[in-house]
Amino acid sequence: MKTPATKQRAGTRQSNELPLQAPWRCSLDASHKRFLVTLPTLPFFGKSSMGVDAVAVTEDRPFIMAERSFSMLKTPEARVDSDDPSLAEEAPAHIETSPTVLHDASDSATIWGARFAIALNCAVVAVLITFIPVEIYINRMDLLSTYDRSLYVVGTTLLGTMIAAYTNSQLRRLWLGIILKQTLPTVTLSNNRASRARTLLGLGNVREQIHGSDITVSMMLVGLLTAAIVTGLTPSTKMSKFPYSIPFTLNQDYGPPCFYQTTKNLSGSPFVWRSSNGSFFNFNESDLRCSTYTVPALLRQPEKYKIGPHSAAYVMMGTTVNVGAVGTPYDTSTGFIDGFGLGSTIEDATFDGHTDHFTSSTACMPNIVSTPYRCYPAGKTSVNNQTLTVSGSGCRATTNLTVRPDFVSTTTTGICINETDIGRAKLVFGGTKGWAERFANAIDEGLKVRSVPPPSRSQLYSVACDLVIDGSVSFRSVNLSATGVWSSLQVTGNEPCTPLDPAGNVVSPMAFLTDEALASGVLAAHQFLAERKYWDGDMQMLWRLLDSSQASSSISHRSVPIPVSPHRRDYYIFNNSRNSLEDTLGMLTAAAMGAYWGSVVTRPLNFASDQVISGGEMCLPGSRVGSGEWWALVLIIPSLYSIVALLYLLQKKRGYRKRSKR
Numbered sequence: 001m002k003t004p005a006t007k008q009r010a011g012t013r014q015s016n017e018l019p020l021q022a023p024w025r026c027s028l029d030a031s032h033k034r035f036l037v038t039l040p041t042l043p044f045f046g047k048s049s050m051g052v053d054a055v056a057v058t059e060d061r062p063f064i065m066a067e068r069s070f071s072m073l074k075t076p077e078a079r080v081d082s083d084d085p086s087l088a089e090e091a092p093a094h095i096e097t098s099p100t101v102l103h104d105a106s107d108s109a110t111i112w113g114a115r116f117a118i119a120l121n122c123a124v125v126a127v128l129i130t131f132i133p134v135e136i137y138i139n140r141m142d143l144l145s146t147y148d149r150s151l152y153v154v155g156t157t158l159l160g161t162m163i164a165a166y167t168n169s170q171l172r173r174l175w176l177g178i179i180l181k182q183t184l185p186t187v188t189l190s191n192n193r194a195s196r197a198r199t200l201l202g203l204g205n206v207r208e209q210i211h212g213s214d215i216t217v218s219m220m221l222v223g224l225l226t227a228a229i230v231t232g233l234t235p236s237t238k239m240s241k242f243p244y245s246i247p248f249t250l251n252q253d254y255g256p257p258c259f260y261q262t263t264k265n266l267s268g269s270p271f272v273w274r275s276s277n278g279s280f281f282n283f284n285e286s287d288l289r290c291s292t293y294t295v296p297a298l299l300r301q302p303e304k305y306k307i308g309p310h311s312a313a314y315v316m317m318g319t320t321v322n323v324g325a326v327g328t329p330y331d332t333s334t335g336f337i338d339g340f341g342l343g344s345t346i347e348d349a350t351f352d353g354h355t356d357h358f359t360s361s362t363a364c365m366p367n368i369v370s371t372p373y374r375c376y377p378a379g380k381t382s383v384n385n386q387t388l389t390v391s392g393s394g395c396r397a398t399t400n401l402t403v404r405p406d407f408v409s410t411t412t413t414g415i416c417i418n419e420t421d422i423g424r425a426k427l428v429f430g431g432t433k434g435w436a437e438r439f440a441n442a443i444d445e446g447l448k449v450r451s452v453p454p455p456s457r458s459q460l461y462s463v464a465c466d467l468v469i470d471g472s473v474s475f476r477s478v479n480l481s482a483t484g485v486w487s488s489l490q491v492t493g494n495e496p497c498t499p500l501d502p503a504g505n506v507v508s509p510m511a512f513l514t515d516e517a518l519a520s521g522v523l524a525a526h527q528f529l530a531e532r533k534y535w536d537g538d539m540q541m542l543w544r545l546l547d548s549s550q551a552s553s554s555i556s557h558r559s560v561p562i563p564v565s566p567h568r569r570d571y572y573i574f575n576n577s578r579n580s581l582e583d584t585l586g587m588l589t590a591a592a593m594g595a596y597w598g599s600v601v602t603r604p605l606n607f608a609s610d611q612v613i614s615g616g617e618m619c620l621p622g623s624r625v626g627s628g629e630w631w632a633l634v635l636i637i638p639s640l641y642s643i644v645a646l647l648y649l650l651q652k653k654r655g656y657r658k659r660s661k662r
Helices: 004-015 085-090 104-130 146-183 191-200 206-211 213-223 225-233 291-298 434-442 446-451 515-522 540-552 580-601 630-661
Strands: 025-028 034-039 048-053 064-066 069-071 137-139 235-248 259-262 272-274 280-283 312-316 319-322 360-368 373-377 380-384 387-392 395-400 411-418 421-432 460-468 473-481 489-496 611-625
Touching: 104 146, 104 225, 104 630, 137 235, 146 213, 146 225, 146 630, 213 225, 213 630, 225 630, 235 580, 259 515, 280 515, 291 580, 312 580, 360 580, 373 580, 380 421, 380 460, 387 411, 387 421, 387 460, 395 411, 395 421, 421 434, 421 515, 434 460, 434 540, 434 580, 460 580, 515 580, 540 580
Parallel strands: 319 489
Antiparallel strands: 025 034, 034 048, 064 069, 137 611, 235 611, 259 280, 272 280, 312 319, 360 473, 360 611, 373 460, 380 387, 387 395, 411 421, 421 460, 473 489
C-alpha cells in the first residue's frame, strides 16, 4: 500500500518535468534515468527530440552540440534542479559523458592534424615540380605492360585519394570548429551560420552553396587533389637515346658458303679471281645462301611516284630504303635491325628484346653514293640457229636458247671479270626484236632506234657496261625509323658523315672494300641476268626494275605524272646516272654490298681485330614518371590552395582561442 510520500513521488514522476531555461524543455522518462530533451526549431537541426543520459546541470557549463547529439561536460559536483528529492539521490556524483566531437581537449589534435596535412601538401607540390625537369624512369628501355600500368595507376589513385581525404577532413574540422566557436555559448545558430555549416557538411541546397561560395570552391579545389596527384604521377612515354658502336668483322679469312680461297682454280666457275699471293679467290655459284642469291627474292620496287629527295629507291625485306641510303647494311635473315648493330651486345647493354618498341637509330654507315656503271651502245649481237652471241668492249657472251632468236624476242647477257682487280668488270647485253628495243630504251637510245623505218630497222641491239666500284663507296648519316610511308620501317639518309672508331680515328671507306664486298658488288646482277637464260633470256625482274626507273625518271615534282622527255633524270637514285640501266644496275650493286656488310655486323664482336664505328644512337621509348612538360605546374594549384586555406583557418582558430582565454 502506497504511503503519502510514495504517492507524492509518483505524482512527481508523472509530470516528470524539470525547469530549464528557454528554449530548452527537459523531462524524465519513466525509468528516471534519461532526460527527454525537446528543442525548439533550430536553423541547423530543425525541431528535434532526443534522449540524453541523465547529467548534472551547472550554471557555468553549457551544452556542447555535435553531430545531432548533446552531452554535458563532466562536473565534479552534480545536482539536479528538481523538486523531487529522490531524483537528487539517484543522480550520480560523477557522470561519464558521451564522446564530444569538438571538445576543447581536441584542439591540440586538430592543430597537429592540420599541420600534418600542410606538410603532406608541401611534399606533393615538391614532388610534382621535381618530376617536370628530372627524368625518373620506371622502365627506360621499354613501355609498361597494360597490367603494370594498371597497377601503377591504381596505386597512385589510392595515394592521391588518401591525401585528398585527409586534407579535406582537416579543412572541414577547422571550419566547423570556427562556426561552432562563433555559436557558443548561446547554442542558438544564426541562419547564416547554419547555412554555412550545412554547406560545409555537404547538406546545403544550391542557394546555400552559392551563398557560401568560399566553402564550395574550397571543397571543390581540395576535391581535385586526387586528380592532380594521379595526373602528375601518371607515367608518360619518353624517348631515350642510347649511344652504341657498330662492329664490322672485315678482317677475316675467306670462308663458305659464298667465297673460299684455294691454291688452284678447282671450281670451273667463270667468277674466279687471282690474288696477289698466287692463290685463287672463288665464288660459290651453287650455294643459294649467298647474299647475291638472296637479293632478287628480298628486293622489291615499291609502287610509287618519286616526289623529292626522300623518295623510296627500293624496299628490302619490307623496309623502305630512300634514295639517300642505298647500300645501307642489312642482314638477309633479320633485316636492318641487325644491320644497324642493334642485335649485338654493345656498350655493355643488350638491345635484344627491346626492339619491339624500337623507334629509331642513327649511325654513320657505308653507302653507295654513285652508280659504278657506265653503259653505252657497243659491240655486236649475232644469231646462229638457236645460239645468240653478244660481244663488245672486250667481253663476249654466248647462250644456247630453246627458241629461235630470229623468230621471237630473246636476250643474252654476260659478266666478264677482271681476274686481278676484283672491283672491276664488264657487262654485255644483246637482244633481238622487242628486247632489242627495250635495251635501246634502257640507255635512252630508243628514239634513235625507232626513227629508223622498217625494214631497215635493225632487229638486233647490243649494250656494254663498264663497272668500277672504287670511288662509289662513301659514308652517310642514315636513320632507321619505325615511321615508314610504304612499310613499317624505313631507312633514310642524305648527309655525309665522318666515321670514327672508339679511339677517335677516322675510318677509311677502303676498309670496307674487302675482296668479299667487291665480289658481292660485281656479281650483284648475276641472278637477274641468268633468269630464263636457256629458254629465251626474258629477264622479267630486270625489265620490271628498268620500267620502274624509266617511269620514275619521267615524273616531275608534282604529285600527278606529267609526260616529259624520256631523257629526264630528275629522280634517278644516283645523281650521276645517265640512263635507267646505269641507275638500276647501281641499285643492285648497292643492295648486294649492303647485304654483305650487314652479314659481317652480326658476327661475334672482337674489338682487337674488327672495324668498329662508334657514334651510333638508338632511340627507345621508356616509361617515366610524370609528363615532363611545364604545363604540369597547374597540377600544384589544389595543393597550394589547401596549404593556404589550412594556414588561414589555423590562424583564425588561434585568434578565437586567445579571445576565449580572456
